[in-house]
Amino acid sequence: MKAKLLTLVIVGILFTGCKNEKTMEPIVLEVTSFKLKTTANIKTFQDLDGTIENSFTSKQPGFIKRQSAVNENGEYVILVYWNTLADADASMQKFMNDNSVANYASMIDASTMSMSRYTIKDTPKAENSQFVEIMSFNTKSDTNMDSFNEVNKHVETDFTSKKEGFMQRITGANEQGNQIVVVYWDTKENSDAVIQSFMDAPISKEFIGMMNPQTIKMFRLQTLNSLNNTAMELSNKDKVVALLNSFNTGDQTPISYINPEKYIQHNLSVADGLQGFGEIMHHAPPQGFKANVIRAFEDGDYVFTHTEYDFFGPKAGFDVFRFEDGQIVEHWDNLLEVQKPNPSGHTQFDGTTALSDTDKTESNKTKVREFIEKVLLNHEMDKLTTYINPTNYVQHNPAVADGLDGFGAAMKYFAENGLVMEYHKLHKVLGQGNFVLTLSEGKFGKGEHTAFYDLFRLENGQIVEHWDIISPIPPKSTWKNENGKF
Secondary structure: OHHHHHHHHHHHOEEEOOEOOOOOOEOEEEEEEEEEOOOOOHHHHHHHHHHHHHHOHHHOOOEEEEEEEEOOOOEEEEEEEEOOHHHHHHHHHHHHOOHHHHHHHHOEEEEEEEOEEEEEOOOOOOOOOOEEEEEEEEEOOOOOHHHHHHHHHHHHHHOHHHOOOEEEEEEEEOOOOEEEEEEEEOOHHHHHHHHHHHHHOHHHHHHHHOEOHHHOEEEEEEEHHHHOOOOOOOOHHHHHHHHHHHHHHOOOHHHHHEOOOOOEEOOOOOOOHHHHHHHHHHOOOOOOOEEEEEEEEEEOOEEEEEEEEEOOOEEEEEEEEEEEOOEEEEEEEEEEEOOOOOOOOOOOOOOOOOOOOHHHHHHHHHHHHHHHHHHHHOOOHHHHHHHEOOOOOEEOOOOOOOHHHHHHHHHHHHHHOOOEEEEEEEEEEEEEOOEEEEEEEEEEEOOEEEEEEEEEEEEOOEEEEEEEEEEEOOOHHHOOOOOOOO
16 A cells, blocks of 8 residues: 555656647646655666656656656656646556556655646757756745746746757746746756856846745756766665665675675674674574665765664664775674564654755764763763754654653653663764764663664754664673674
8 A cells, every 4th residue: 555655646746737739738747856765776776767767657648758867965856748637647547556666666765755736838858958957936925927927938038048058948837826947958067057147147036036935946956867877886885785685585696795804793692704694694594584674874984774673583773884895894783672662652663764964964973972972971961952852852762752751751760760871982973964873882771781872863953863772782701703892
C-alpha cells in the first residue's frame, strides 16, 4: 500500500498547461520534486530514471516530453509534458500499479515530495538543455493580473531571451493562482552569468515586486542527461550500504570494499581483520543475517549508518566505517536488542530520514559537540534549552518520552532508583547536514562501563530529534581483539 501511495505522489507533483501546436489547446506539464533516501545509490537511481522514461512514461498516450534534473542539495525535479490532464491522470493510474517502478520508488524519501498542477501556454522545444531554472510563487493579493501577465511577457522579450545560452522560457498558472516559470539554458555557466544582471534589471524588479515573497520556491538544476555523460564512481557511502545489504543478497562483491591487509575491528566480540569478519559469517544461523539500512551519512573518510539488524536476534545498530584509498580499513559499532516503542510511541528506527542543510554540517557538529561537553560532561543544565528545542524535541530512546519533560522524568527516575547516566569522554563527532552522530564513553545503570552512541537531528541550530544506542562495554578478558571500543 505504501509503495502504491508513493507511486501516486511521484507521478503528480506539479502540472502546468502549454499550447499544443497542432490543436492550439492547452497541454499539461507534470513536475515532481523530491529527495532520495540517504541509503539510495545515486547512480542506480539515475539509471533507473532513464529506464522508466524509455520503457514506461514515453509509451503512455498523450506523452510529449520528459526531463529529469537535480541540484547541488540532492533535490530532484521531474518534468513531464502531456497533451491533456486526462492523459496525465491515466498515466498516474498505470504508474501506481506497475511493478516495474517499485525499485525506483523505493529510493525516494516520500516525506520530501511535493505536488501541484498548472496550465501553461508554451510547447516545450528546448532540446539538449543542460540546465533548468524552475520558480513557483503566488502574486500579491492586490496585483492586477493583466498587468502581471504583460510584465511576465516582457521579462522574456526584453531580458531573458537576449542572453547567451537561453533556450526557452515557459510560464503558466494553476487553479489556485500559483504561478510557475521554467527557463531552459544550454549550460549552468550561462545561467549563472545572468543571475546578477537579472536582479538588477528594471523589468525584473517590477516582476519580482508583484510576487508574494513568502511563497517563492526556486530550483536551479543540472539535467540528468548531461550528468549521465559523466562517469560516476561509487561513493564510500554506497559501498557501505552495499556491504550491509549483502547480508540480505549474499552478494560477495562488497567484500572487496574491505582492505584485506588492514581492517581494524572495534566490535570487541569479533576478531580483527577479514578473518574475524569471516568467522562471524561462518557462524550465521541457517536463515543468515539481515540488515535494513535506515539512514546512511558520509563525513570525509567516515561513513556512519543506522540499521535494523537480524543479527543473532533483532537489533538496532549504529556502525562507523573509516576509508583509506576507497577501501574500508576500520569499523566501530554499537548494538542493542530491539525494544518496544517508548512512552511517546516512537521506535528505535522511525522518524525523519531526509537529509538537508548540507551547508551547515560543521556548525551543526560544533553545536552538538558543545551540547555533549557542556551539558552531559560538565553538567551545565542551565544551558539545556540553548541546544535542545524546548517545544519540539522528538525522542527515540526506548525508555524516554518526547520533550524536555520526558528527559526530566527520566533523570528523576534514575536519581530515585540509584541509577546513573554519566558521560566521561567524547570520542568522535561525525555529521552530514542536519544529522550528527557522537561516540561517547561513560557509566550507565548500576555503574556499568558503557558506550553511548547518540544520533541527533538539528533544525535552525537546535536539536529536535534524538536516537541512541546505549550498550555495556565488556570486560577486557572477553575481548576478541585488542583495539578497544573507541
